[in-house]
Amino acid sequence: xxxxxxxxxxxxxxxxxxxxxxxxxxxxxxxxxxxxxxxxxxxxxxxxxxxxxxxxxxxxxxxxxxxxxxxxxxxxxxxxxxxxxxxxxxxxxxxxxxxxxxxxxxxxxxxxxxxxxxxxxxxxxxxxxxxxxxxxxxxxxxxxxxxxxxxxxxxxxxxxxxxxxxxxxxxxxxxxxxxxxxxxxxxxxxxxxxxxxxxxxxxxxxxxxxxxxxxxxxxxxxxxxxxxxxxxxxxxxxxxxxxxxxxxxxxxxxxxxxxxxxxxxxxxxxxxxxxxxxxxxxxxxxxxxxxxxxxxxxxxxxxxxxxxxxxxxxxxxxxxxxxxxxxxxxxxxxxxxxxxxxxxxxxxxxxxxxxxxxxxxxxxxxxxxxxxxxxxxxxxxx
Amino acid sequence: xxxxxxxxxxxxxxxxxxxxxxxxxxxxxxxxxxxxxxxxxxxxxxxxxxxxxxxxxxxxxxxxxxxxxxxxxxxxxxxxxxxxxxxxxxxxxxxxxxxxxxxxxxxxxxxxxxxxxxxxxxxxxxxxxxxxxxxxxxxxxxxxxxxxxxxxxxxxxxxxxxxxxxxxxxxxxxxxxxxxxxxxxxxxxxxxxxxxxxxxxxxxxxxxxxxxxxxxxxxxxxxxxxxxxxxxxxxxxxxxxxxxxxxxxxxxxxxxxxxxxxxxxxxxxxxxxxxxxxxxxxxxxxxxxxxxxxxxxxxxxxxxxxxxxxxxxxxxxxx
Numbered sequence: 001x002x003x004x005x006x007x008x009x010x011x012x013x014x015x016x017x018x019x020x021x022x023x024x025x026x027x028x029x030x031x032x033x034x035x036x037x038x039x040x041x042x043x044x045x046x047x048x049x050x051x052x053x054x055x056x057x058x059x060x061x062x063x064x065x066x067x068x069x070x071x072x073x074x075x076x077x078x079x080x081x082x083x084x085x086x087x088x089x090x091x092x093x094x095x096x097x098x099x100x101x102x103x104x105x106x107x108x109x110x111x112x113x114x115x116x117x118x119x120x121x122x123x124x125x126x127x128x129x130x131x132x133x134x135x136x137x138x139x140x141x142x143x144x145x146x147x148x149x150x151x152x153x154x155x156x157x158x159x160x161x162x163x164x165x166x167x168x169x170x171x172x173x174x175x176x177x178x179x180x181x182x183x184x185x186x187x188x189x190x191x192x193x194x195x196x197x198x199x200x201x202x203x204x205x206x207x208x209x210x211x212x213x214x215x216x217x218x219x220x221x222x223x224x225x226x227x228x229x230x231x232x233x234x235x236x237x238x239x240x241x242x243x244x245x246x247x248x249x250x251x252x253x254x255x256x257x258x259x260x261x262x263x264x265x266x267x268x269x270x271x272x273x274x275x276x277x278x279x280x281x282x283x284x285x286x287x288x289x290x291x292x293x294x295x296x297x298x299x300x301x302x303x304x305x306x307x308x309x310x311x312x313x314x315x316x317x318x319x320x321x322x323x324x325x326x327x328x329x330x331x332x333x334x335x336x337x338x339x340x341x342x343x344x345x346x347x348x349x350x351x352x353x354x355x356x357x358x359x360x361x362x363x364x365x366x367x368x369x370x371x372x373x374x375x376x377x378x379x380x381x382x
Numbered sequence: 383x384x385x386x387x388x389x390x391x392x393x394x395x396x397x398x399x400x401x402x403x404x405x406x407x408x409x410x411x412x413x414x415x416x417x418x419x420x421x422x423x424x425x426x427x428x429x430x431x432x433x434x435x436x437x438x439x440x441x442x443x444x445x446x447x448x449x450x451x452x453x454x455x456x457x458x459x460x461x462x463x464x465x466x467x468x469x470x471x472x473x474x475x476x477x478x479x480x481x482x483x484x485x486x487x488x489x490x491x492x493x494x495x496x497x498x499x500x501x502x503x504x505x506x507x508x509x510x511x512x513x514x515x516x517x518x519x520x521x522x523x524x525x526x527x528x529x530x531x532x533x534x535x536x537x538x539x540x541x542x543x544x545x546x547x548x549x550x551x552x553x554x555x556x557x558x559x560x561x562x563x564x565x566x567x568x569x570x571x572x573x574x575x576x577x578x579x580x581x582x583x584x585x586x587x588x589x590x591x592x593x594x595x596x597x598x599x600x601x602x603x604x605x606x607x608x609x610x611x612x613x614x615x616x617x618x619x620x621x622x623x624x625x626x627x628x629x630x631x632x633x634x635x636x637x638x639x640x641x642x643x644x645x646x647x648x649x650x651x652x653x654x655x656x657x658x659x660x661x662x663x664x665x666x667x668x669x670x671x672x673x674x675x676x677x678x679x680x681x682x683x684x685x686x687x688x689x690x691x692x693x694x695x696x697x698x699x700x701x
Contacts, residue, residue: 037498087478139676146682148418148478149625152618153679156672164665291614291668301482336499342490350465350483353475 019306019352026348030340041334042180048334052327058300062196062209064322066160066280069211070095071318072218073273074300076225077266079309084228086261087240090136090151091270092297093158097132098125098271099278099287099294100162106172106181106279122217122275130264131273132158137263141256147263155293163289177286178278186281187212209283214276218317219315221272226311270297299325302345305352321345389472389643390530397642399424399601402622404627404634405549406593411629412553413586414566414579415470416693417463418481420594421617422488426462427455427595429492429601432609435509443512443539448603452541452596459595460588462488467587471580474695477597484616492611508608513537540659545593549631562586566689569696580697594620605649615672615681622675628687640678644671 030049034042048055053064074091081088102125105117112120136154139145172179190213197206229235240248241258249255273296277285303321309312328341403420410417417423431451438447454692462484469480493505500507517523553559564572565582573579596618601616602609623641627634648667 033494037494058471089482135676139680139683143680143684144686145676145679146625149618149622149679150676152615153622153672154677156615156618157669157676160665160669160672164663167665168663298486301479302486305479337494338496339490339494343487343494346483346490349478349486350469352481353469353479354473 016308016313019308019313022306022348022351024318025351026346028343029347030344033340033343034336038334039334041336045331045334045336045340048330048346049327051147051330052323054328055327057198058196059067059198059207059209060326062192062211064326065192065196065215066209066211066284066320067277067325068319068322069214069218070273070277070296071299071303071322072222072315073276074270074297075303075307075314075318076222076300076311077270077304078274078300079304079307079311079314080225080229080269081262081266082158082304082309083124083242084238084258084265085245086140086147086262088133088151088261088263088266088270089148089301090133090154090158090267090297091273091300092153092294093155094129094132094267094270095160095274095297095300096162096276096287096294098129098257099274100165101128101271102185102275103166103178103181103287104170106185107179110182110184112184116278117182118187121185121279122272125275126268126272129274130268132271133263133267134260140263141259155297156194159291159293162287163291166287166289171289175286177288180282180286181279183281185279186284187214187217187276187279189213190216195326202354208283210280212271212280214280217276219275221269221313222311225269228309270300273300299345302352303347305349387529387533389650390647391534392646393639393642394531394539395604395642396645397638398539399597399616400506400620400623400641401546401635401638402542402600403502403594403597403617404623404638405545405631406590407624408549408553408619408627408629408631408634409562409593410586410590411624411692412566412689412694413562413583414569414689414691414694414696415467415583415587415594416477416481417466417587418478418618419463419466420486420489420590420597421613421615422481422491423459423462423491423589423591423594424598424601424613424617425488426598426610427459427597428609428613429488429496429507429611431455431595431599432507432509433496436507439510439512448513448537451540451599455595455599456592457595459591459593459598461591462595463587465593466591467584470587470695471583474697477693479599484612488597489611492609493574496611506608506610511603511607513603536600536604538603541596542600544636546631550677553631560586563689565696566691569691573696573698583696619671619675622679625686625688626675626678626682628682629689641671641672644674 031042031046034045053060074095075095077091078088102121105121105124109120132154136147136150139150140147166178170179192211192213192215193208196209196211200207229239237248238258238261239255240253241255245255277296278287299321303314303318306317306320324344325341328338331338331340403424407417407420431454434454435447435451466480470477471474496505496507497503506658513536515535515537516533518535522528522532543550553563561572561577562582562585565579566575569579598613601613619641623634623637626636648670
């Protein structure tokens, strides 16, 4: 009882509870949909979703980390913008523009010596992502254009532009995908290939996961963002602008500069995510150049919300989203449609919009109950 | 001359759904709730109504079928919008987050259901277009004007214009409209004179949902013969149209025509002589409406006349 009470006083715990409640509500809704659409297989299907990446052993877990890598970055992008009072729906556009920059350099700039090639490609992805967000940032700071609308427009422009650029420069028309990047531009495995694989037969051959050192980079970036936001004057200023522009202006912070910088950093994070996902060799992902907005960008929103915009929380929520998305792919063995996962994620976001309620009222209610019980006990003792 | 007719007719096909959905946006924002889920609501409306057409087209056709489909689209939109209204009015949650959730939900749900219930298991829902009016009686025979506005038209075009007229009347000439606008500007003042702010906001969101649902159907019918769980970002364009139109119905009309024309250029460039010879890839044309939107927003947002209380949850206890 006392332990529970202590827990309720810790803010982090309350916050995590609200996310977990949202996840449970989303999963429950998903289960109900499975039940309605096919009652006989609903339980099996739901178990597949819950087993997620584990369904296919070591490789599966590696894949979870591989697909979590860009989600961590887009989640950080959205979350960082949230912390500074901006809503970056444009992670999709920034992500795909960054991805194009990385793939372009990976394929074409083979003159760069080996250990630097992938670094340059990643750097380019980061810069291009940042530049893509610079436009909405400037529009917001100087022309009062709401960033939600402008980043949405930039998503579509980015998607069509990336498609156009991919098709006219690094397109493999036989496979209808972007070309493989040069060996030297593929991110090193960093030891992860020793852990995440499935053995094929007994001959020692392995079915390798595509996870690579990009995952480490994502973790390091998350830690850096945590430090920037919580331990530096710079981060404090950006956050202050998010809370109250006028007050921070009064306190001597250049609020226009802060808005632009926040947007650019958010865009750079998303762009880096694009680079990390696509610099992964022949077995990894390639740009499809079709008229669909990059899902990694949009999934950054639930990742950031579930992680409550805390960089460390975002790592876990990205792994979770990646985990159930893979589970959704395995669902097809039961003739279910993998879009069920998107439905679940949408529900999780919807319920996390109620987070405020869970966070403030639920603990208060519990506390009140317990206090009442305690008073009763005391009275009983007298 | 026939190209001019074609461009005008095409512009109508693109402008009218934008007009309808942007008017929906005007209602919800004027009541004080921002609704970026217009896109998702369009998808839901289009999904149910096109599926209805798909199922019923063997037994009925023509305008009656379309009118019933319209009704279904509106009802779907209203029902779906209740989710947003509940989140943003009762739960006082962040309206952008709730809207984003619905935007993610709608296409996933449409694909999921389409693939589960259609026998061939594909996500596209096909329909045959039996709704085009080749020439409106009497009016179609007017020289030039008849060719521009009353040939190769859809009944939805006229419904859209009718909605515009009704919107103007409702917003500016009725008690309901005045109260709705009051709730978006200063809900506490409205509350103090006995207006139920929650109810008015519900009304605003539901009207926007109904119009967005209708807009989804109106968008799909003339431009395609199948529904593929997308309205190509039209809900977002409609939001931009609403802002460009400064939350005023008549200005929204002009904004919608502007964007419709942009979109027409983007999609019909191959039949416009001087554009088809220019050899510009289609991806570039597809960017045009969105780039135009950004530029227009850059110029029109500085003196924005957005309702003051938009996107701020109303809390009776706060001051």
